[in-house]
Amino acid sequence: MSSGRLERFVAAADDDCCPADVEERRRELSELAATADERSRARDLDVLRTLADDTRYRIVRILDAADGELCVCEFAPFLSVSESAVSHALGDLTTAGLVTRRKDGRWRYYEPTERATALLSALDATAAGDR
Known part of the structure; x- marks a missing residue:
């Protein structure tokens, strides 16, 4: 201004x-x-950019709705992308701090972090006013 x-x-x-x-x-x-310091702003923008992708967003939604962890192979029936693309998306989500990963033998299991759940809850709570 x-x-x-x-x-x-x-x-x-x-x-x-x-x-x-x-x-x-x-x-x-x-x-x-x-109040919007550079470090938190960069971190927040990274999270929002990560969620802005349809595949990554759907993965977080599916994980949030699941009752526990899901394996990478369990996403194939729900997403129209390859397992490789799902793995890549899960890596991005892990880097952004939106999902956690646990390896058990050759299988990797994922679940949403508290931050991911809070973001989805905030989106759901504010979407009611859009209708």
Whole structure:
């Protein structure tokens, strides 16, 4: 927002606007911007980008609905992609911290993390207003 535009915005909200009011609002906005630090912002954006893929999103939904862990081979009946693509998607989800992986012999089992479950719950809770 340009300085002139911010001045007009503050003036529209307060008839007795002065340069000190604009500077105060600029400080308040600067403090707000500082709350989104670089590290957490990068981590959050990585998680959102990971969930933005249809296959990865469906995997997380399936895992969240499952009662326990699922093996990579159990996704084939539900997804129209190869087992290799499922494995790759699960690797991305693991890296993003949305699923955990446990190896038992030659089989790998996956389940959603608390963060994945919380994100899906938040999406479900806010989707009710879309209808």
